[in-house]
Amino acid sequence: MPKIRPEDLDRIGEKIKRTMLLREGACRVKIIVHMGTCGIAAGARDVMKALTQEMEKADVKDVLLTISSCAGLCSREPMVTIEVKDQPAVKYVDLNAEKAGKIFSDHVLGGRIVSEYALAAGSERTL
Amino acid sequence: MPHITNAMICTCTNCISNGALDIKDALESEIKRRGLADDVLIVPTGASGLCVKGPILVVQPEGIFYQQLKTKDIPNLVEEHFLKGRPVKKLMYVPPGEESPIPELRSIPFFKGQRLIALRNRGMIDPDSIDEYIARDGYKALAKVLASMTQEEVIKEISDSGLRGRGGAGFPTGRKWESRRKDPRTPRYIVCNADEGDPGAFMDRSIIEADPHSVLEGMTIGAYAVGASGGYVYLRIEYPLAVKRMQLAIEQAREYGLLGKDILGSGLDFDVQIFKGAGAFVCGETTSLVASIEGRIPEPRQRPPRTTLWGKPVVINNVETWANVPAIINWGAKWFSQIGTETSKGTKVFSLAGNINNAGLVEVPMGITLREIVHSIGGGIPKGKKFKAVQTGGPSGGFIPASLLDLRVDYEQLDKAGSMMGSGGMIVMDENTCMVEMARYFVAFTNDESCGKCTSCREGSYALLEILNRICKGEGKEGDVELLEELGEAIRDASLCGLGQSLPNPVLSSIRHFRDEYEAHIKEKRCPAGACRALITFAIDDEKCTGCTRCAKNCPQEAISGEAKEVHVIDQDKCIKCGICLDACKFDAVIVT
Numbered sequence: 001m002p003k004i005r006p007e008d009l010d011r012i013g014e015k016i017k018r019t020m021l022l023r024e025g026a027c028r029v030k031i032i033v034h035m036g037t038c039g040i041a042a043g044a045r046d047v048m049k050a051l052t053q054e055m056e057k058a059d060v061k062d063v064l065l066t067i068s069s070c071a072g073l074c075s076r077e078p079m080v081t082i083e084v085k086d087q088p089a090v091k092y093v094d095l096n097a098e099k100a101g102k103i104f105s106d107h108v109l110g111g112r113i114v115s116e117y118a119l120a121a122g123s124e125r126t127l
Numbered sequence: 128m129p130h131i132t133n134a135m136i137c138t139c140t141n142c143i144s145n146g147a148l149d150i151k152d153a154l155e156s157e158i159k160r161r162g163l164a165d166d167v168l169i170v171p172t173g174a175s176g177l178c179v180k181g182p183i184l185v186v187q188p189e190g191i192f193y194q195q196l197k198t199k200d201i202p203n204l205v206e207e208h209f210l211k212g213r214p215v216k217k218l219m220y221v222p223p224g225e226e227s228p229i230p231e232l233r234s235i236p237f238f239k240g241q242r243l244i245a246l247r248n249r250g251m252i253d254p255d256s257i258d259e260y261i262a263r264d265g266y267k268a269l270a271k272v273l274a275s276m277t278q279e280e281v282i283k284e285i286s287d288s289g290l291r292g293r294g295g296a297g298f299p300t301g302r303k304w305e306s307r308r309k310d311p312r313t314p315r316y317i318v319c320n321a322d323e324g325d326p327g328a329f330m331d332r333s334i335i336e337a338d339p340h341s342v343l344e345g346m347t348i349g350a351y352a353v354g355a356s357g358g359y360v361y362l363r364i365e366y367p368l369a370v371k372r373m374q375l376a377i378e379q380a381r382e383y384g385l386l387g388k389d390i391l392g393s394g395l396d397f398d399v400q401i402f403k404g405a406g407a408f409v410c411g412e413t414t415s416l417v418a419s420i421e422g423r424i425p426e427p428r429q430r431p432p433r434t435t436l437w438g439k440p441v442v443i444n445n446v447e448t449w450a451n452v453p454a455i456i457n458w459g460a461k462w463f464s465q466i467g468t469e470t471s472k473g474t475k476v477f478s479l480a481g482n483i484n485n486a487g488l489v490e491v492p493m494g495i496t497l498r499e500i501v502h503s504i505g506g507g508i509p510k511g512k513k514f515k516a517v518q519t520g521g522p523s524g525g526f527i528p529a530s531l532l533d534l535r536v537d538y539e540q541l542d543k544a545g546s547m548m549g550s551g552g553m554i555v556m557d558e559n560t561c562m563v564e565m566a567r568y569f570v571a572f573t574n575d576e577s578c579g580k581c582t583s584c585r586e587g588s589y590a591l592l593e594i595l596n597r598i599c600k601g602e603g604k605e606g607d608v609e610l611l612e613e614l615g616e617a618i619r620d621a622s623l624c625g626l627g628q629s630l631p632n633p634v635l636s637s638i639r640h641f642r643d644e645y646e647a648h649i650k651e652k653r654c655p656a657g658a659c660r661a662l663i664t665f666a667i668d669d670e671k672c673t674g675c676t677r678c679a680k681n682c683p684q685e686a687i688s689g690e691a692k693e694v695h696v697i698d699q700d701k702c703i704k705c706g707i708c709l710d711a712c713k714f715d716a717v718i719v720t
Contacts, residue, residue, distance in 0.1 A: 003384025006270040006391050009261055016262035034250055036336045037329075037368050038487075069337030071250035073237060075486035081250065091232065115229050122232035123251075126243040127458060 028062035029108050032081040036070030042077035043096060050097035051080075054104040063108055076119065082107050088121040131166045132209065133187040134158075138171040142181035146198070150182045153201040163209050185234065186214075192231045193218045236503045237485050242466070244474045245293075245450040246490045249337040254372050257379040260340040266385055268456035269344050272351055273393035278308060281352040285452065287460035289472030294320055294411075294445030295520065295549040296625075297471070297538040300452075303442060306433060308353040310440040317350045317358035317397075318420070318436070318443040322404045322411040324363070325521025326572060327480040328552030331446040333488045334476070335362070335369040338450065339376035343399060345449030347390065348456060350397040353442055358399040361416055363406050373401055408522075408576035412624050413443055415578070426580045427624030445550065447476050467493035471537035475551060479505050482512065482557035491536070498532040501555055512557040515656075516640070520549025522569045522576075523629030525636025526562060545636040547629070561658035562641040563648055567595035569633040573626065584627030587618035591634055600661045603649035608638055657719040660704040664720055667708075669694040671716035678708035678717065 004012070033039070033048045048067070055065055071079050076093035080100065083089040090113055092103055099117050106112045113121075136142075136151050151169065158167050184193040191214045193204070200218055207213045232238050243249065252259040260266070272281055286301025307315060319342055323331040335342060346358050360377075362370055377399055380386040388396050402420050409415045413434050415425040421437060435441060451473060455463045464472045471493040477500065478488050484506030491500060497517060501507070508514050516526040525546035527534065534540050538548050556565065574588035591614055594607055615631030622628045638645060647653045654662040667678070667687075674692040679685075686702045689695030697708070709717045 003389075004391070006274060009266055009270055012258050013262040013264075016258045032250070036333060037366075038333075040368070066253050067255070068250050068252060069254050070333050070488055072241070072246075072489060073485060073487045075484070079250075088231075090229070113229060118229045120230045120232040120235050120238075124238055124241060124243055124249075125233060126247045127454060 027064050028085050030064045030066065030083040031104075031108060032066055032068045032083070034069065034071045034077065034079040034081070035067045036074075036077075038070050038074035039077040039079060044078040046097045047078045047080060047095050047100045050100045051104060054101055058104070058109060060109070072124075073119075079119075084108075084111065089123055090121045091119045092117045093119045133168050133170050134209075135170045135185040135187060137181060137183040137185075142183055145181040147182035149198050150184070150196050150201065153198045154184070154205070157201050157205040158209065161205055161210055163205070167209055185231070191219065192234065237487070237489075237506065240491055240495060240499055240504045241489055242474055242492050243490050244454050244463075244466075245334060245341070245447045245476055246337065246488070247454060248341065249333070249488075252338065254337055254339055255375055257340060257376065257383060257385075260338065264457060265340055265453075266344055268453035269347050269351075269385070270391055272348050272456055273391055273395060278352050278354065281348065281456070282308065284460045285352070285455060288455045288463040289460075289467070290448065290451055290455060290463065291471065291538065292445060293447035293451070293475065293550065295523070295547060297548060300444060300448055303444070304349065304353050307355075307440040307442050310433065312439050313354070314357060314439055315353055315355040316436045316439060316441040317346050317353070317355045317399075318416070318441055319346055319358070319360045319362075319446055319449050320411060320413075320416060320443050321360055321362040321366075321369070321446045322416060323366075323446075323550060324406070324408040324411050324576075325523075325550060325552040326569075327478065327518075327554045328521055328550055329478045329480075330476040330488065330551045332366050332369050333478070334446050334450050335366070335373055339369075339373045340380065341450040341453060342373075342446055343376055343380055343386065345452035346399060347386065347395075347397055348452050349442055349444070349449070351395055353440070355440075355442065356396055356398075358397065359402045359420055360399060361402050361404055361410070361420065363404040363410075365406050370401060370403065377401070407578070408573075409578045409624070409626055412626055414624065416443065417441065424578075426578050427626070429623065447551070468535060468537040470539050471548075475536065475548070477551045477553045479553050479555065481518075481554040482508050482560065483555040484509055493537045494535045496533050496535055497527060500536070500553065501532065505555065508555070508557045512559065515556045515558050515560055516562065518546075518554040518556065518565070518569075518633070519552065520547035520629075520632070521552045522573045523547060523625065523632055524549045524552075525632045526556075526565070526640055527636075528640040530640075545639055546632070559656050559658060561599075561654050561656040562637045562644050563595065563598055563654075564656075564658055566633045566637040567592065567599055570595060570630065573630040577626065577630075581622045581624075581627050583618045583621035584623075584630065587614060587622075587627075588630055590614055591618070591631065595634070598645065598648045599654075599659045601648070601652040601659070603645075605649065607649055608642065608645050611635075612638060663704060664699060665697055665702055665704060665706075665708060666718050666720065667695050667697060668716045668718050671714050673714055673716075675713070677711045677713065681707050681711040683707065 035044045078095045080092045081089050103114050106114050138147050182196050207215050282304050290300045291297040321331045386398050404410045410419050410425045412427050414428045417436050419425040467473050474490050474492050476490045516528050518526050541548050570592045574592050577584045579585045615635045618631050619628050647655050657663050672694045679687040684701045686698045687695050
């Protein structure tokens with residue numbers, strides 16, 4: 001990777017926005033597994049593993065599985081955030097492998113929010 | 128007369144482009160027309176987080192969330208909701224395929240009171256991807272500083288923002304930078320103090336795990352401002368994930384030329400390495416931290432006017448302080464200084480732990496009350512128990528009782544209450560927590576962590592601990608409380624570093640606010656909270672006991688006897704007071720006295 005110049009920051013930002021932020025590009029759904037120490041201790045690795053297997057099984061090309069860190073509510077980990085294109089992000093709490101599988105089939109593939117595992121929709125207030 | 132209802136209309140750029148201002152006008156005229164102007168207050172708000180569904184209207188206190196509004200919906204909405212009190216279901220936010228809406232994130236108390244600046248990217252970006260950080264305005268502040276600001280201007284911006292050290296002491300960050308910049312010696316150094324050691328504190332770990340680049344960008348901006356060429360992240364080895372993510376972040380930043388020689392083609396040379404601390408609590412103290420990096424035994428030294436590293440100027444700031452820096456540069460000192468109180472600007476990250484429903488990491492504006500943090504954001508005390516105290520500032524801080532819950536959180540107010548801001552650990556205690564035992568716990572911690580250099584700290588903490596151990600065992604004597612106070616003050620006066628000077632705080636503040644508990648232990652040999660094992664007995668209430676046998680089955684000592692469906696009895700000679708029966712009983716029949 002060559003060293004970047006100030007003007008490259010916008011270029012990198014735009015590239016990521018196209019792929020990760022679902023505005024345009026091939027991605028329809030982004031799955032974020034919250035993997036801070038708190039999440040991992042509560043079982044986020046099992047959730048990640050289950051979702052990876054579901055992804056392989058379903059063989060979907062428009063779903064992105066990625067990680068992030070603690071979402072703040074450590075006592076409700078493992079947590080997963082599902083972002084469907086043009087819809088507010090939904091945060092799921094108190095998950096395990098089985099619940100993650102249901103979220104994958106119902107919400108990610110079927111477009112129906114699993115309300116019994118969902119905490120809320122939307123994002124936090126930043127800045 | 129106060130308004131009964133708040134109609135919060137989102138006026139972010141997104142919602143305005145979707146017609147939010149027309150909705151606001153329509154709402155205003157319709158409410159006026161219906162004669163509701165005294166009841167309904169229209170509040171324009173910032174981005175709600177669901178703005179792809181804009182324009183958005185949230186009606187408080189019910190927290191009802193309307194979305195994708197059109198001006199033609201407004202007359203019906205006002206008539207139904209505001210006049211007749213019947214929320215309009217078809218305009219509410221309903222996820223596809225769902226009958227009932229799930230709540231909006233920012234209407235949930237845990238998220239409602241929070242405002243993320245240091246944690247602005249938490250849970251949103253992959254911490255292992257520098258590109259995702261860049262996509263959320265990452266390294267823009269650095270680019271701005273290098274392209275268009277002088278060193279003086281950067282320091283002035285930080286000074287004007289009112290940012291103070293988030294490690295606990297609250298020293299003005301801009302002033303610290305200025306003094307190092309004026310020091311003629313070179314090279315100069317930048318250090319990030321991530322030696323977080325307070326029991327129950329995990330702010331620094333979480334920031335690094337979530338967003339390591341925000342810390343690196345802050346440090347690089349600091350390096351430019353003071354003319355530093357080298358930096359360390361002093362990170363304790365007990366945080367393996369934080370170490371791993373920070374290491375990767377440093378490597379990625381080097382690859383992009385955001386660390387190293389000629390950063391962003393500006394001529395600035397600055398690089399950072401991780402220094403792994405072995406986990407001694409005292410290393411969080413500035414002079415010890417420096418000694419540790421220099422390879423010496425981490426004993427504090429008499430604080431020179433300015434701490435040096437290898438005899439050269441060094442700026443040492445906490446993780447959270449560094450993470451705030453890029454946001455201040457991007458959004459301006461004026462924006463930052465509007466948040467918070469007169470003396471404490473911006474937000475503070477707290478880790479909520481102990482007897483609290485929503486244990487976790489929160490970032491709140493300075494000036495918020497402890498009551499809001501504990502009862503609203505924290506969701507109150509589990510099992511409906513009563514709040515007793517909150518401990519802030521870790522082993523250096525103190526206890527704040529229920530009577531002071533309306534205290535506004537800032538550096539000065541917490542100090543006045545006999546505690547301190549500290550780095551942000553907040554341990555909540557319920558009615559079953561014994562304050563003498565808690566004081567004993569913290570003194571045991573500092574006694575263990577004392578480096579041993581000063582007699583007052585080394586022996587003083589031991590003397591405090593001995594007395595507290597005796598009191599908890601029911602062997603307290605008249606005069607013990609006075610002795611604790613006298614010793615505490617002596618330790619505070621005679622110790623060299625912050626660890627020693629502040630170690631009596633948990634003892635002194637618990638005496639200040641809970642003296643009656645000490646006296647009950649000493650005079651009546653009684654622990655009012657029912658926590659000190661030597662002073663309590665377990666018994667079974669024969670009126671409440673149903674003879675379900677659960678307690679007997681769970682007792683590890685086989686101290687409980689009784690036939691099924693008959694009242695059970697605890698053999699006091701066998702009972703070790705572990706409390707398992709208390710948790711096992713479903714009928715509240717186990718009594719602690």
